Amino acid sequence: MPGAGIQRFSATIRHGIVTSTVVRYSQSIMPKIDLLEMIDISKSFHRTRANQRVNLRIGSGEILGLLGENGAGKTTLMNILYGLIAPDSGEIRINGQAVRIESPRDAIELGIGMVHQHFMLIENHTVAENIALGLSDAPFLSPSRHVARRLVEFGERFGLKINPQERIWQLSAGEQQRVEIVKALVKGADLLILDEPTSVLTPQETEQLFVILRRMSEEGHSVIFISHKLEEILSICHRVLVLRKGEVAGKAETKDVDKRELARMMVGREIIFRIERPELERGELVLDVRELVVPGDRQRMAVRGVGFQVFRNEIFGIAGVSGNGQRELVEAVTGLRKASQGAVLLGGQNITNANARVVASRGISHVPEERIRFGVVPNLFVYENAVLKQHRQRLFSRVLFLNFGSIRKYASTIIERFNVSVPTIDTPVKNLSGGNIQKLILGREISGQPALLVAAHPTYGLDVGATEYIRQQLLEKRGEGLAVLLVSEDLEEIFELCDRIAVMYEGRFMGIVSTAQATMENIGLMMAGSMPEGAGAGADSKPEGAGAGAGAVPGGAGPLTSGAAGDQE
Amino acid sequence: MRISIRLQPRHEASAGRQIVVLLLSLLVGFVAVGVVFAVKGVNPLYALWKILAGSFGSLYGISETITKAIPLILIGSGLTLAFRAKFWNIGAESQLLMGAIFATWIGLNLGPRLPGWMVIPLMFLVGFLGGAIWGALPALFKVRFGVNEVISTLMLNYVAAEFLNLLIVGPWKGITQQGFPYTDDLPPSATLSVIPGTRIHYLTLLIALACAVILFFLVHSTKFGYELRVVGENPEAARYAGIDFFRTTVTLMVISGGVAGLAGVGETAGIHHHLTYPGVISAGYGFTAIIVAWLAKLNPLASIVSALFFAGILVGGDAIQISLGLPAATVHVFNGVLLFFLIMGDAFVNKRLVVSLVRRG
Numbered sequence A: 001m002p003g004a005g006i007q008r009f010s011a012t013i014r015h016g017i018v019t020s021t022v023v024r025y026s027q028s029i030m031p032k033i034d035l036l037e038m039i040d041i042s043k044s045f046h047r048t049r050a051n052q053r054v055n056l057r058i059g060s061g062e063i064l065g066l067l068g069e070n071g072a073g074k075t076t077l078m079n080i081l082y083g084l085i086a087p088d089s090g091e092i093r094i095n096g097q098a099v100r101i102e103s104p105r106d107a108i109e110l111g112i113g114m115v116h117q118h119f120m121l122i123e124n125h126t127v128a129e130n131i132a133l134g135l136s137d138a139p140f141l142s143p144s145r146h147v148a149r150r151l152v153e154f155g156e157r158f159g160l161k162i163n164p165q166e167r168i169w170q171l172s173a174g175e176q177q178r179v180e181i182v183k184a185l186v187k188g189a190d191l192l193i194l195d196e197p198t199s200v201l202t203p204q205e206t207e208q209l210f211v212i213l214r215r216m217s218e219e220g221h222s223v224i225f226i227s228h229k230l231e232e233i234l235s236i237c238h239r240v241l242v243l244r245k246g247e248v249a250g251k252a253e254t255k256d257v258d259k260r261e262l263a264r265m266m267v268g269r270e271i272i273f274r275i276e277r278p279e280l281e282r283g284e285l286v287l288d289v290r291e292l293v294v295p296g297d298r299q300r301m302a303v304r305g306v307g308f309q310v311f312r313n314e315i316f317g318i319a320g321v322s323g324n325g326q327r328e329l330v331e332a333v334t335g336l337r338k339a340s341q342g343a344v345l346l347g348g349q350n351i352t353n354a355n356a357r358v359v360a361s362r363g364i365s366h367v368p369e370e371r372i373r374f375g376v377v378p379n380l381f382v383y384e385n386a387v388l389k390q391h392r393q394r395l396f397s398r399v400l401f402l403n404f405g406s407i408r409k410y411a412s413t414i415i416e417r418f419n420v421s422v423p424t425i426d427t428p429v430k431n432l433s434g435g436n437i438q439k440l441i442l443g444r445e446i447s448g449q450p451a452l453l454v455a456a457h458p459t460y461g462l463d464v465g466a467t468e469y470i471r472q473q474l475l476e477k478r479g480e481g482l483a484v485l486l487v488s489e490d491l492e493e494i495f496e497l498c499d500r501i502a503v504m505y506e507g508r509f510m511g512i513v514s515t516a517q518a519t520m521e522n523i524g525l526m527m528a529g530s531m532p533e534g535a536g537a538g539a540d541s542k543p544e545g546a547g548a549g550a551g552a553v554p555g556g557a558g559p560l561t562s563g564a565a566g567d568q569e
Numbered sequence B: 001m002r003i004s005i006r007l008q009p010r011h012e013a014s015a016g017r018q019i020v021v022l023l024l025s026l027l028v029g030f031v032a033v034g035v036v037f038a039v040k041g042v043n044p045l046y047a048l049w050k051i052l053a054g055s056f057g058s059l060y061g062i063s064e065t066i067t068k069a070i071p072l073i074l075i076g077s078g079l080t081l082a083f084r085a086k087f088w089n090i091g092a093e094s095q096l097l098m099g100a101i102f103a104t105w106i107g108l109n110l111g112p113r114l115p116g117w118m119v120i121p122l123m124f125l126v127g128f129l130g131g132a133i134w135g136a137l138p139a140l141f142k143v144r145f146g147v148n149e150v151i152s153t154l155m156l157n158y159v160a161a162e163f164l165n166l167l168i169v170g171p172w173k174g175i176t177q178q179g180f181p182y183t184d185d186l187p188p189s190a191t192l193s194v195i196p197g198t199r200i201h202y203l204t205l206l207i208a209l210a211c212a213v214i215l216f217f218l219v220h221s222t223k224f225g226y227e228l229r230v231v232g233e234n235p236e237a238a239r240y241a242g243i244d245f246f247r248t249t250v251t252l253m254v255i256s257g258g259v260a261g262l263a264g265v266g267e268t269a270g271i272h273h274h275l276t277y278p279g280v281i282s283a284g285y286g287f288t289a290i291i292v293a294w295l296a297k298l299n300p301l302a303s304i305v306s307a308l309f310f311a312g313i314l315v316g317g318d319a320i321q322i323s324l325g326l327p328a329a330t331v332h333v334f335n336g337v338l339l340f341f342l343i344m345g346d347a348f349v350n351k352r353l354v355v356s357l358v359r360r361g
Helices: A004-014 A074-081 A104-109 A127-133 A143-158 A173-186 A203-218 A230-236 A259-267 A326-333 A356-361 A371-375 A404-417 A434-446 A464-479 A491-497 A520-527 B015-039 B044-056 B059-084 B092-109 B116-145 B149-169 B202-221 B223-233 B235-240 B245-272 B285-295 B302-323 B329-349
Strands: A035-045 A048-059 A063-068 A089-094 A097-099 A112-115 A191-195 A222-227 A239-244 A247-253 A285-295 A301-311 A314-319 A341-346 A364-367 A452-456 A483-487 A500-505 A508-514 B002-009 B351-358
Touching: A035 A074, A048 A063, A048 A074, A048 A222, A048 A247, A063 A074, A063 A203, A063 A230, A063 A259, A074 A089, A074 A191, A074 A222, A104 A112, A112 A173, A127 A143, A127 A173, A143 A173, A173 A191, A203 A222, A203 A230, A222 A230, A230 A259, A239 A259, A247 A259, A285 A326, A285 A483, A301 A314, A301 A326, A301 A341, A301 A483, A301 A508, A314 A464, A314 A491, A314 A520, A326 A452, A326 A483, A356 A364, A364 A434, A371 A434, A371 B235, A404 A434, A434 A452, A434 A464, A452 A464, A464 A483, A464 A491, A483 A491, A491 A520, A500 A520, A508 A520, B015 B044, B015 B329, B044 B059, B044 B302, B059 B092, B059 B202, B059 B223, B059 B245, B059 B285, B059 B302, B092 B116, B092 B149, B092 B245, B092 B285, B116 B149, B116 B245, B202 B223, B202 B245, B202 B302, B223 B235, B223 B245, B235 B245, B245 B285, B285 B302, B285 B329, B302 B329, B329 B351
Parallel strands: A063 A222, A063 A239, A112 A191, A191 A222, A314 A483, A314 A500, A364 A452, A452 A483
Antiparallel strands: A035 A048, A035 A089, A089 A097, A239 A247, A285 A301, A285 A341, A500 A508, B002 B351
């Protein structure tokens, strides 16, 4: 039993016995980073110029925002700084002295840490093991024991709750990111690069992160904060550097600029911040989910009795912090996971626990979360990815053979209609940016006239331009009669798009409210598991999920299962 | 100062580059094998020349090379299918043997009774079935119980080999074979005719070539081939797309094992005409075919060429055993070293080597 030692150990932590272990952490031989400069950095990939003579400087204690659309070259620039990519030309200087950073190990030795957008964690290992992995001074025997104490310490100091013995695959995206942040901090980073760090955090967690960042800044640490959320850049950063198409499009002190100005620098045009959502009479019932109970990866139930309905011409939103059962709910509706109780009906037909293939053929399409992991096959070409799932349809295949002629034509149509920017349809999907991959997936999923679209975090990690585009498309399809089930952590998105909002917490709905009657504040409170005053009034109290898992509700206030605002029948 | 050697990813791997890397890998492999020869006190160039002369230098050599290429084409093209789906079938050797066993049963028991034209087709059919069953077993173990297919296919090699040993010294031992551990010879209607003066059983050769072509289209043009590549490249996307992992994996191993079974039919009905020790029925074809598939870059059509290449090495290896007095294991060393360098070479297709001097500051 490999986990036994760790469990025993964490038990001692809980009882506060481990106090004598003195832990020393990698102290870089290099002096502290007072000034870091990247000078005239250029990098091309094949035909794409990812960075072109980019200059960046950051001083001690400074929080620098790096702003830009997807594919603007932010991540490339930071990968160069972290030693993952070698620049074609240009120089990096620390405290005025040129340094060569040829690998992340060099970067770490110099005091540079990075938290990637896609997490670099070993799924089957525990939190403590993952953190011990990168430490050069961790002992040969039980290295994770060595870090666990420090980990708890960091958790308390920065308010980042992590259980050292939990395995990574059991954690939600938000929790995994906390591990990544702590991992970099434990390695003693002077300069911390955060790539889209807030995209998986709740507003409260984001605030906590900002508190940490400000504290780090006070202590003389520097932070490079990659984002395309303008409010965040303005609220946390001292200075901002804007990239567009690989070049520096502007830089400013954040106190001198506003959102509009930054947005213009970023996209080179004015962008609309409010999308118009016309009021529509909702059509007939499409999806009817009844008291669904779905087991999670951990032994307990992830969805504990959830019921809702989605109608034509409606976008039904599920808000909530990730890890509260949204993923399992989506998987149960799309045929990827078996529900243990309850029913899913599509257009009156029972499709409970039908497999993904049947579900898709009945007219449920799905824009999955973690698009690169689930939604595409990165090594296959664009045209091959354009029919993933649809390849069985008569249009694309005869008895045995695929009809590549019509597949290619279809792929070209999607690319044209959904503005996917790609050289040819014979490009492997791995060469596309996140935004273009998402446009391809969305195009693929809504081109086939589905009855219901299930979209999980459809704009997660996308730039403003792509986000706006995807949201417009969803609203357009709603206008054409599509029913949409939207799962998102982004409250702005939820409010912009949805007709009704459910808030999911601990596997249940805290309530279902119509957007017109909801306030950001109330939804936020419900996401945190507390029922706002008055919002529960007029509830049409839905029955609990047949008692399943009810005994397992963790201590404290069990969430109220009530449809607020009474717009449910 | 220190020397830094790094592999940097390249954005795109051109076809030209792939071929250059392939040839370079082979060249470096030959050099490494040369060292082995030199250690044995044989001039490597002379040995290489002898191998070439032995396999391609005479009509006899060429006919032997083609003969040995037959099972390699069959198994190699079948393995490309499995490897595309990242199913590491190391058990083609036993799938071949099961094909041989099944077909021999038909030949011995039904051969004398059935009309002559029916026997050979039936033997191929049942031989395919034997290999398919032996191939499908590890696939079932994998998808149902999560058993690692490398272990299960490898171990099933021993099971099949010992089963064959049991048959030839036990229940199937031939009464006409004067105590040798052979089955009785197959009746004439159950043997394959050869091109006169050679051992080339041309029917199996035609089947092998057809197989390579059919499998090429199966992988690149059919729904099944598409699903197989999706499963191999991204199993999670396959799940999302509703691709039946169970069905895909079992089907591909039925095919991959089945064609190995066909090779077993060819070896028995075309060459030996009876069953005997496993090592005689198959000269390690199931293992050599792994390298064949790899050298073919998992392209079933290209496996025809790479099968001929490795058949040549097998034949030439036999030749130098006799003329240079090198041990039989030499050919295995040869194949192993080449596979090693071929796999290493793959690293250079998508990456480039950067060597630089670094000042530590």
